Amino acid sequence: MTDEFIQPLLAWYDENKRILPWRDKHNAYYTWVSEIMLQQTRVEAVKPYFERFIRELPDIPALAVCPEEKLLKLWEGLGYYSRVRNMQLAAREMVEKYNGRLPEDFSLLISLKGIGSYTAGAIASIAYGIPVPAVDGNVFRVVTRMTEDSEDITRPAFRKKTESALQEIIPKDRPGDFNQAMMELGAVVCVPNGQPKCDLCPVRGFCQAGLHGTMEKFPVKAPKKPRVVEERTVLVIQDGSCTAIRKRPPKGLLAGLYELPNTEGYLNREEALEYVKELGAEPLYIEELPEARHIFSHIEWRMKAYRIRVSSLEQTHIPGILFADKKESERNYAIPSAFGAYEKYM
DNA sequence: AAGGCGGGGTG
DNA sequence: CACCCAGCCTT
Numbered sequence: 422m423t424d425e426f427i428q429p430l431l432a433w434y435d436e437n438k439r440i441l442p443w444r445d446k447h448n449a450y451y452t453w454v455s456e457i458m459l460q461q462t463r464v465e466a467v468k469p470y471f472e473r474f475i476r477e478l479p480d481i482p483a484l485a486v487c488p489e490e491k492l493l494k495l496w497e498g499l500g501y502y503s504r505v506r507n508m509q510l511a512a513r514e515m516v517e518k519y520n521g522r523l524p525e526d527f528s529l530l531i532s533l534k535g536i537g538s539y540t541a542g543a544i545a546s547i548a549y550g551i552p553v554p555a556v557d558g559n560v561f562r563v564v565t566r567m568t569e570d571s572e573d574i575t576r577p578a579f580r581k582k583t584e585s586a587l588q589e590i591i592p593k594d595r596p597g598d599f600n601q602a603m604m605e606l607g608a609v610v611c612v613p614n615g616q617p618k619c620d621l622c623p624v625r626g627f628c629q630a631g632l633h634g635t636m637e638k639f640p641v642k643a644p645k646k647p648r649v650v651e652e653r654t655v656l657v658i659q660d661g662s663c664t665a666i667r668k669r670p671p672k673g674l675l676a677g678l679y680e681l682p683n684t685e686g687y688l689n690r691e692e693a694l695e696y697v698k699e700l701g702a703e704p705l706y707i708e709e710l711p712e713a714r715h716i717f718s719h720i721e722w723r724m725k726a727y728r729i730r731v732s733s734l735e736q737t738h739i740p741g742i743l744f745a746d747k748k749e750s751e752r753n754y755a756i757p758s759a760f761g762a763y764e765k766y767m
Numbered sequence: 768a769a770g771g772c773g774g775g776g777t778g
Numbered sequence: 779c780a781c782c783c784a785g786c787c788t789t
Contacts, residue, residue, distance in 0.1 A: 459784040466775065467784090500773025503787075537786050557784045577768080604784055613782055614777055645781095646770080674772070717773060758774060 423590040426627050431595060433623035434602035437609070439464070442471050444601075449523045449548035450481055456543045457504050457535060464608070470499055481521050485512040493677055493755035502676060507535030525549045538580065547597035554587035555600040556580060559607025565640040566611060566630040574640045611636075648721045654688040655681050655726040657710065657766045658697060663744040664767040665700075666754060674720070679754040681763060682742065683724070693727045700742065702731040713762030722759060728766055 438444070441464065443455035454474060458467040474495050478484045487509065496505040511533040515521055523544060524530055531541035542555035554560075561574045564583055572579050592599050606624075611617045619631045630636045658665040666679045688696060690707055697704050710726035745754065747767050756764070 456784065461772095461783055461785055462774080463776070463783055498774075500775085501785085503772070504785090507786080535786065539785060543784070555784080558782075559784065575768095601784090608784080614780095642782095676772090715774090719771065719773095 426624055427590065427592055427599065429623040430602045430606070431592070431598055434598060434605055438601070438605055439609070442468060442475075447548075449544060451475065452544050452548040453523055453536075453540075454508075456540045457508055458499065460504060460540070461501060462499060466499070470495070481512045481515050481523070484509055485516045485521075489677065490753060490755070494753070497678075497755035498758055502678065504535060506677075510534040511536065523548065525551070527551060527553050538584065542584075543600060546591075546600050550596060552588075552591050552593045552596040554584050554591055555604070556583050556587065557604060557607075558613075559604040559611075560587075560600075561640050562613060563603055563607045563611045566617070566636055567624070567628045569629040569633065569635060569639065571639070571641050573643050575643050646719070648716070648719055650721045650723060651685070652687050653683050653685060653722050653724050654693065654696075655683040655710075655713075655724050655760065655763055656693060656697065657681060657726065657728040657763055658700070658702060658731055659728065659767075660731050660744070662746045664747070664750070665702075665742050665744055666750060666756070667742045674717070675757045675759070679750070679756050681756075681760050681767075687725050688727075690727070693729065697729050697731065705730045705732055710763065710766060715759040715762075717759070724762070726763055 441455075443451045446452075455467065455471055458471055458474075477491070477495060478487055492505055492509060493502065496502055514533060515523060519529075524533075525545075527541050527545045530536050530544055531538065536544070539555055539557050542553045543557075545551035545553050546555055556564075561583065564570070564586075565572075565574060572582075574580075606622070610619075610622050615637070617631075617636050619625050619628070619636065622628065622631065625631045630639055656665075665682055667682055669675050669678050669680055671677055682696075682700065684696060690709075694704050694707055706729070708728045710728055713724045713726065715722045715724070750756065750767065
């Protein structure tokens, strides 16, 4: 039974797998970097980031010693920035304990920062041929449709159950290809958001949902909490060609990235001018900028904004605030997409 | 078990 | 608009 399922799946994968910059390279570092980038992030978004990251940091020792600002700059716009901080922590541990290499062992891999059950399985199987499953969102979708399983996939217990089931059938000669085939199937055939392409599926004969036409009922997930709306005021404070930016705190949302000074709530012109004075600058004039909105996974920012020209920036040294011209900030400072609407005013 | 943590694609 | 994406960490 398992062979009847696995052989067509692997044959389909051999014929139809996408060419990806990290695929079939026999380089565990590439596998690791790509898997971290691919967490909650689409293949097309990852491609250019991966190429640049490998070019700048070609191996684990290079990653281990990379300055924070450069690291964040390489991740700018990808989101979930703790991924790259954790990756550097793991790289340093590999330099110290594993001769600068990824350990060839599932338990050691999963003990590293930022490497969980899925990523450890992916690296172990793809890079080292170790027969362990790698269960991501694609695999959840494929498996729950195949079996018409209505259990909530967000429950940790369901992940364990799925991993155990796949551990039993994973082919020991091609574990990495099997895991990638399951994910590839989920990504291009057994797709989310609407009708899957069951006519293209190599294993449709084994799929209960396909046979019953219930594909879109799976997978079942518990509803998410609604987003919190936050009103903020963003300030583009500038003198000539320089604009004020500041580094965000080391923990929490957008940790360690740079931002335009901004504050909770909607400020009117007078309050905005007062805010700038408190920062230690002398405002010359103020101009209202268009409103903007940014959606995070759990927060929505609704932003009002002002451009405020000030005099003698060089005389203002506010703790934590620095002034940079557009080129300088583009080159050296990672600024998240949330401020994208105001970049043109910098 | 639940919540924090980005950004963008898609129907 | 809602949903989801090659998830992990902290509490």
